[in-house]
Amino acid sequence: MLLSIATTVDIVEPIAKFSAALINKPGIGNIFNVGLESWDPNHSDVAYDLIWNQWCLGHLTDEQLVVYLEKCGRVLNEGGHVIVKENMSSSGEDIFDELDSSVTRYVSGNGVCGTTLI
Numbered sequence: 001m002l003l004s005i006a007t008t009v010d011i012v013e014p015i016a017k018f019s020a021a022l023i024n025k026p027g028i029g030n031i032f033n034v035g036l037e038s039w040d041p042n043h044s045d046v047a048y049d050l051i052w053n054q055w056c057l058g059h060l061t062d063e064q065l066v067v068y069l070e071k072c073g074r075v076l077n078e079g080g081h082v083i084v085k086e087n088m089s090s091s092g093e094d095i096f097d098e099l100d101s102s103v104t105r106y107v108s109g110n111g112v113c114g115t116t117l118i
Contacts, residue, residue: 002052003027010046012039037064041075049077054085058102
């Protein structure tokens with residue numbers, strides 16, 4: 001999907017067998033086989049126009065999430081965007097899933113921090 005709007009897509013995927021099929025595919029850049037909490041973009045010589053997060057941030061603790069988003073901010077080009085596509089809790093509290101150790105975070109209000117059409 002992202003290759004339809006980007007020339008190069010880097011991948012962060014902790015499970016190597018999921019990213020193995022992407023090796024040497026046109027448009028795929030760096031593949032980081034680590035969890036988001038261990039991703040160190042400072043070892044990369046690139047800056048990003050777009051960082052897309054989809055259904056993965058719920059596996060980070062609140063502290064890890066803050067550190068991760070700070071890392072994103074350091075490698076984001078001016079005018080770049082960080083997209084967060086996650087499920088949200090409407091129950092008034094975070095919901096912990098013991099089966100996969102993820103959290104569905106509660107966001108007050110409508111949950112929309114800002115909208116940008118790409």
